[in-house]
Amino acid sequence: MTRLTRVPSSSLRLTGADRLDFAQGQMTGDIKRAPVPGMTPALFLNVRGQIEFFARVYRRQDDLYLHLDAGQADLLEARLRRYIIFDQVTVENLSDTLTTVHLWGEQAESALPGWDAAGPDVQEVRLDGLTLLAARVRRSGPGLDVHVLSREQDVLLSALQLEEASWDALQRARVQAGIPDAVADRFTGNLPQEVGLDFAVSYQKGCYVGQEIMARLEARGNARYHLAVLEGENLPSHTEVFVGERKVGSTGLSNGDRVLASLRKELEEGAAVQLGEVTARVRLGALV
Known part of the structure; x- marks a missing residue:
């Protein structure tokens, strides 16, 4: 069954002759x-290589x-405006202009009329007089992000006639699938x-903010933490993880019996950890 979820989101538009070079020098994606x-998915890092923003950056003709x-x-x-000096770049905030919905489920692609299942990952789709920007995006598994003008959202929903699921339901499915969200x-x-x-x-592209740290980590592979899944009952969200009195990580959003965590690499499969008063087990092989 394919479901539809409205995605709480915001957006920017970059135009101008230097937009590609400018964006390339700010983000990790190529x-x-x-x-x-x-x-391309991309991160915007600080000079220490730490994440400030995650974005999906769409390249269009103009x-x-x-x-x-x-x-x-x-x-x-x-942030971007601080870096514009002589660049021919204009930054426009489209958060009130565009709306995004996500179609998810094994048959998500067939639920969007006009989508070519054999085609590229990003397509412009025309439906009932609307022009849509759609892309394959894994939020909980196979799915499509569909971007539409906010004033035309009701026309899109009426044309699709899909069961609507809450954002919380999609988040629970995301955690179950082991997909992180910054x-x-x-x-x-x-x-x-x-x-x-x-x-x-991307480890092949040129300079961007935080690139030196990324190159060093690629060469040495010495990050002390990695993404893992913790399983248990009534697991709390956004809490510290301990083994005894030693802090070994922190958790993301919980769906109740599963939570993603940034965890010390030395912890092995099945290791017991504490999230406050709750015990969880490490599941390293559960990620997809």
Whole structure:
């Protein structure tokens, strides 16, 4: 069964002749290698290599579209403007203009009329007079993010006729699938390698903020933490993890019996840890 969830989000648009070079020098993803239209996940790091923002950056013919979690666009916009000196780049906040819904389930792609299942990961789709930007995005498993003008959202929902599931339901499914989320799990401030978000880091591209730290970690592989799953009962969200009196990590969002954690690498499969008064077990092989 395919379900639809409205995604709390915000967004920015970059235009201008220097938009590609400017964005490339700010983010960990290699947007220059993306097709048109195309998308790459990316992080915006501080000089210590720690995560400040996660975005999905879409490359289109005339602009770059940065899709972020709710409340993030204003903060990233302020950061980007600090770095614009002589660059021909304009930053526009589209958070009130665009809306995103996520279609999820094994048949998600067939639920969007006009989507070519054999086609690229990012497509422009026309449906009932609407022009949509859609992309394969794994929020809990196979799924599509569909971006639409906010004023046309009701037309889209009416055309799709799908069962609507809450954002909380999608988050519970995400945690069950072992997929990290920088904002929902409160993993910002960590190194990408410590929280399973290094898939958004390109080690082949040129300089960007925090790149020196990423290159050093790639060469030495010495991050002390990694992403793991903890299982138990009534597990709390966003709490510290202990073995005895020693802190060994911190958790993200819990779905009750499962929670993602940034955990010390030396902890083995099945190890018992404490989350306050609750005991959990480490599951290293449970990630997808």
